[in-house]
Amino acid sequence: MEKRNTKQKQGVMEVLQSNDVALSADEILEQLSTKANRVTVYRILERFEKEGLVHKVIGLEGKSYYASCGEHCDEHDHQDMHAHFQCKKCKTLECVDVEIVRPRISQHHVDEVQVLLSGYCQNCKGEIG
Numbered sequence: 001m002e003k004r005n006t007k008q009k010q011g012v013m014e015v016l017q018s019n020d021v022a023l024s025a026d027e028i029l030e031q032l033s034t035k036a037n038r039v040t041v042y043r044i045l046e047r048f049e050k051e052g053l054v055h056k057v058i059g060l061e062g063k064s065y066y067a068s069c070g071e072h073c074d075e076h077d078h079q080d081m082h083a084h085f086q087c088k089k090c091k092t093l094e095c096v097d098v099e100i101v102r103p104r105i106s107q108h109h110v111d112e113v114q115v116l117l118s119g120y121c122q123n124c125k126g127e128i129g
C-alpha cells in the first residue's frame, strides 16, 4: 500500500514536471501511467501543496489547477507571487512571469495573492481574428 502510494506520488510529480502549464486533477489522471483514482490524486496534490512542491490556482470556472513550484517554496511558505493566465477557449492555465506585489493592508496580514488574467492564448488568438 505504502509502496504503491510512493509510485503514484512519483507519477503525479512527473506529469506536473513534464507540462509547462498548470493541470487539473482530471488532466493529471489522464496522463498518469500508474493506475490511480481521483481521490488519491487529490490527496497527493494536497500533500504536495503542503510540502511546497505545487501551488493551486483557481481557474475561471472555479476549477482547481496545479502547477509545480519554484525553488523558493517550502513547507512553511509559498512564494508564488506571479500571475496566472487562462485561455477562455481551450481553458489552458499557465503561470506567467509577471511579478505581483503583495499589498499591505493595515491590521491584516496578506500571505496569498491570486491574480488570474484571462483572454486567448497563442494557439487560440488567431482563430478569433
Ligand SMILES: [Zn+2]
Binding pocket: 052, 053, 054, 055, 069, 070, 073, 077, 078, 079, 080
Ligand atoms: Zn509554491
Ligand SMILES: [Zn+2]
Binding pocket: 087, 088, 089, 090, 091, 092, 120, 121, 122, 123, 124, 125
Ligand atoms: Zn487557448
Ligand SMILES: [Zn+2]
Binding pocket: 055, 067, 080, 082, 083, 084, 094, 095, 096
Ligand atoms: Zn503559478
